[in-house]
Amino acid sequence: MIEAEDVVKSFTVRTRTGGLRRRGRTTLRAVDGVSFAVEPGEFVGYLGPNGAGKSTTIKMLTGILTASSGTLRVCGLDPSRRRTSLARRLGVVFGQRTTLWWDLPLRDSLTLVRRLYRVEPAAHRARFAELSELLELDPFLDTPVRQLSLGQRMRGDLAAALLHDPELLVLDEPTIGLDVVSKATVRDFLERINAERGTTILLTTHDLGDIERLCRRVLIIDHGRLAYDGGLDELRRTVDADRVLVAELARPGPPIVLDDPEFGRIEAERVQGPRQWLRLPSAANAATVVAALARRHEVRDIALREAGIEDVLAGLYRGDHAYTCPADLPWEDGPPSGPPERPDHRSMVE
Incomplete structure (x- = not known):
């Protein structure tokens, strides 16, 4: 469904010394030799810190930007040259931008989307009814888009992106700012269309809760380069993230050492009454630590908390890891040993 091979996107950064005097130009690689493939029916998470190159990649996949070099195919098409053909097979949702008409009722917006994509009336009625039920749109179909809550508008955007039954759905921050109920509705819907209709989703x-709930595979980009491609469990094993041992003693006491x-x-990093928190190095055997703790203290209860995905990704972004890109990625001088120095973004002119 998606084939990216050594994709590069560069921008020219102009710097000035003051006034209109131009000092020079610098080339910034927002995406630097990224290669990956997504098969039909996959649900893939694409992660990275701010400025890593995620949105630039999405814009190249959807034909908004053209790659500086490399090969990119989406649904078998070149996104930059076949934008119209690709649009009929692709659905896109940008969480911070709506594709709906602000002053029209949601129902009319979706009708206009049908005409834009030239969906047959019978197919539109069936698809419209299905999406209305799955996304619970009926209570606000006749409400102007500008009067919808953020959660309602997001559900409307999802319906607009899927009304023409695309093969691939690309989502950029679809749950940003949503409350717990709206977020659960969107997650359930995405999980269902992927499982039942086989829609490929990037x-x-x-929101790492979205990733843990929905994605079986994650791609991580950092400093424009692909840092990881694999499952969440493998990611946890890749990065040495500490675990936390929570011990409840028989009575309050000084920090455990x-x-x-x-x-x-190992020293307790937090004490709250009889309860103490000890951070275990990844190489430490938890059973050995618990046995040593029980010999020295009267323990009532113990809980071991494994590193969450937030801790794992924080370690990855900090560079507490070795890059785990596939071995056949086309780096000219071999795979990078760590993140390159990031250019100063403050001088970039959009």
Whole structure:
């Protein structure tokens, strides 16, 4: 469904010393040799810190931007040269921008979308009824878009993106700013259309709850380069993220300090009454630490908290890892040993 091979997108950055005097130009690589493939029916998360190149990649996939070099195919088409043909097979939702008509009722907006995509009336009626039921649109179909809540508008945008039954759905921050109920509705809907209709979905988000709930595979881009491609469990094993041991003692006491040749020195980093939190290095054996704790203290209860996806990604972004891109990526000088120095973005002129 998506084939990207050594895709590069560069921008020219102009710097000035003051007034209208031009000092020079610098080339900024927002996307730097990214390669990956997405198969039909996959639900893939595309992650990265701010400025990593996620939105630039999405814009190239949808034909808004043209790649500086490399090969890019979406649904078998070149996005920049076949934008109209691709639009009929692609659905896109940008969480911070609506594709609906602001002053029209939602129903009329969706009718205009049908005419833009030239959807047959019978197919439109069936698809409209299905999306209205799945996204619970009926209560506000006749409400002007400008009067909809953020959650209602987002559901309307999803309906507009899927009204022509696309093969591929590209989502950029679809749950940003949504409340818990609206977010759950959107997640349930995306999970359902992927499982039941086989719609391929590429999801870009900073909400890691979306990733853990929906995605079986994640791509991580950092400094314009692909840093990881694989499953969440494999990602947790890739990055050395610490676990937390929560020990509830029989009575309050000073912070626990464990010093053992098998795991080194571990100190409680937080104390709240009889409960204490100890951070375990990734190499430490939890059973050995618990046994040492039980020998020195009267313990009532113990809980071990594995590193969450937030901790794992924070470690990855900090560089506490080795890059795990596929071995056949076309780096000219071999795979990078770590993130390159990031240029100063403050001088970039849009």
